[in-house]
Amino acid sequence: MRTIVYYLATAGYNEAERERRLAEMAPFVPDGYRIEFVSAPKGPEFLDRAVDFDTAISAVADHISTLSPDKYDAIIEGGALDPGLHDARRLARVPIIGPGEAGLFVAAIGGLRTSIVTVDEHAVAAARRFVDQTTTKPEIASIRSMNTPVRTIVSDLERGREALVREASAALHEDGAEAIYLGSMTLPTLGLTKMLREELNVPVYDPLRIAIQTAVEVITSRLGEVNTT
DSSP states (O other): OEEEEEEESOOOOOHHHHHHHHHHHGGGSOTTEEEEEEEOTTOOSOSOSHHHHHHHHHHHHHHGGGSOTTTOSEEEESOTTOTTHHHHHHHOSSOEEOHHHHHHHHHHHHTOOEEEEESSHHHHHHHHHHHHHOSSOOOEEEEEEOSOOHHHHHHOHHHHHHHHHHHHHHHHHHHOOSEEEEOSTTGGGGSOHHHHHHHHOSOEEOHHHHHHHHHHHHHHHHHTOOOOO
């Protein structure tokens, strides 16, 4: 059994929320693979203040080298905007997939003007830094805030769903977007990706699914195996 770490820089998800997320990930995880949550011990509860991003990056840097290739096959950073990815990658002993890096690469291949929809103003600021630092990316139409922090979404999923639909639709009608990137790893777990694709009739890039599929490809390539999923 191959193990992919879903690496959290935050500590605010209780066991029920982790189980809910694992259930949302399950359709993308092929036979012979498992997802395991690991949290940085000194990470903030959530990333809903500007200072939390720096705290999270430091917590990851202090801890990620302890993850052994004897136990884990790949790591998915649990943030759709890849905070601290390059520093973490230098320190890690296991390959790290940045969902944002992989997601924007796919979006760049798609070649459409893309809006990033994320949770709040602090994530918008992080998204701007992320876009500036990312070489391969589509044309960015806008970065939109749902004004609904992750802390709020996990306590009221329906409020998060309503905010995501509202801002994704506004990105198309007001910003000239031709595609949507879900700019928080919480958003793909709301169960709306398929509906958004159908209702909006545009590509909706899901960083969770892209990251899992990339992790599987990284693992099978390193093992000299062929991924037939």
